[in-house]
Amino acid sequence: MISPEPTGGDRPVQAYDLMILGGGPAGLTAAIYAGRARVQTRVLGGTLPGGQPSRTAEVDNYPGFPDGVGGGELAQRFTAQAERFGAEIVPEMATEVDFSERPFRIRSARSQYRAGAVIVATGAVPRPLGIPGEEEFYGRGVSSCATCDGFFYQDREVVVVGGGDAAIDEALFLTKFARTVTVIHRRDTLRATEIYREQAFANPKIGFIWDSVVEEVLGDKTVTGVRVHNLKNGDTSMIRTDGVFVYIGMEPQSDLFVGQLELDPSGYVLSNARQHTNVPGVFVAGDVQDPNYRQVVIAAGTGAIAAMEAERYLGKYP
Amino acid sequence: MPLLDAEVKEEVARRLGTLTGPVRLVMFTQEIECEYCSETRQLVQEVADLSAHVTATVYDLVADSARADELGVDKIPAIAVIGERDYGIRFYGIPSGYEFTSLLAAMETAAAGEVDLAQATLETLSRLSTPVHMQVFVTPTCPYCPQAVVLAHKMAVASPMVQSDMISAQEFPHLAMKYQVMGVPRTVINEVTHIEGAADEPVVLEKLREALRARREEQ
């Protein structure tokens, strides 16, 4: 169990019927349902209020927004709707949990909580490349948030690593700032949805390096380039660049639950079709339990299920 | 044209309705206004109009230089958020986008005059004998940034030795350059230590201690 210092020992214990860990689409949807069911609920929102949608400029496939919706705006709308039904959302990170007996115990840096039921909705975080230079230059040329940092690359050259939806979406966004955007992808075709591929191939600022992986981030004070290895012909080359945006996929944010909940080998929380974990009274929703789809609409859907199941559970075992 | 639409105004009025004390927004601009100065001035006025607890005062950086010196304000647009006393809460650049949240939070913190930080943080802050300057660089489109700003502002309220600035990287490119900001949030403490990203309180505390150690070694 992780217990960094200082941890919420200072404050009296607060008790809730339901604690929701995570303030993204899954957690906030769960909060809307729990609020309407008049379940006394607290949401710990962690470091990314509104969840991953806040990190993207535009969401085009969430139903009900025929013209698309800004990611930040969508996150804000989820939050406002949850608050309307009485959810208390606080920007705290759960740092320690104990699900071994009821009431379940949760700590954050400031507070300690007891809860009759818990919904885990901690989502996913960008997977790092895990190569030399990446950590060293984080914030000095290496980024995983184009909406946050795109501004610093006006008229500069950047690379985007990855070939999925997020990579291509953000590559397109970065063309608003950067002079050139080079997508480096390990295969010879993009995994991204057709509509993104069409847009990317049509954009004159976007170039591609296929069948290749980045092996090292190079720089002095800030990033100056990347070393790229071609998997097909074995060649290694240096690419000059000012920025490296990493979008090679996500990892479930489940470290906190190791030894508490059953996880699959990749760290996703295991759940049945009704969003139950192996611990009765602890439910799970969204990207932290979804190795396959990772979409806002699905995170919201599983969040609704988890809340309805939690409400039933609390009805049976108050 | 108002900057805040009716829906936002209603929400802000609701939040500011719960303020527990008076707040003054002291804004600095100058005669020939900077790119975002007039918008910042308008924002400050619109916010102040939404609550009886809030007053707005506008100064000129040059003509009112004595007031600027007193508050340590050296660039515009600037907002000092002042409660019962001046806690050292500053915004340099317009608090728009995600940073509007930070402005509201700062007003709540300044009105309350007390903060919910961990005991260990409060202890370190209460023992400070030299000034601490926290500069948090942000962009308005960064969802992680308000966390870093709010925490720095709370630390300012917790200690008379701490001044904490939000700095909009795009409005102060020379500072962004000076501190090599290429990603946000980036928190610079006393020019010596820096934090990448929205770190949790214990991490920020550790970096603050590191900055204090660095200063002692210098002396």
Ligand SMILES: Cc1cc2nc3c(=O)[nH]c(=O)nc-3n(C[C@H](O)[C@H](O)[C@H](O)COP(=O)(O)OP(=O)(O)OC[C@H]3O[C@@H](n4cnc5c(N)ncnc54)[C@H](O)[C@@H]3O)c2cc1C
């Ligand atoms: C760049 C990008 C673009 C995307 N575009 C789209 C798109 O166009 N359409 C689409 O459908 N999907 C898109 N997605 C995916 C979508 O955003 C996710 O599937 C969805 O946000 C998952 O929701 P979630 O609530 O499960 O988790 P997240 O959104 O990851 O939210 C997790 C929440 O948990 C909090 N948290 C984490 N750990 C803790 C802790 N220990 N204690 C307390 N809180 C914690 C975080 O702060 C956050 O609030 C995109 C993702 C990215 C990164």
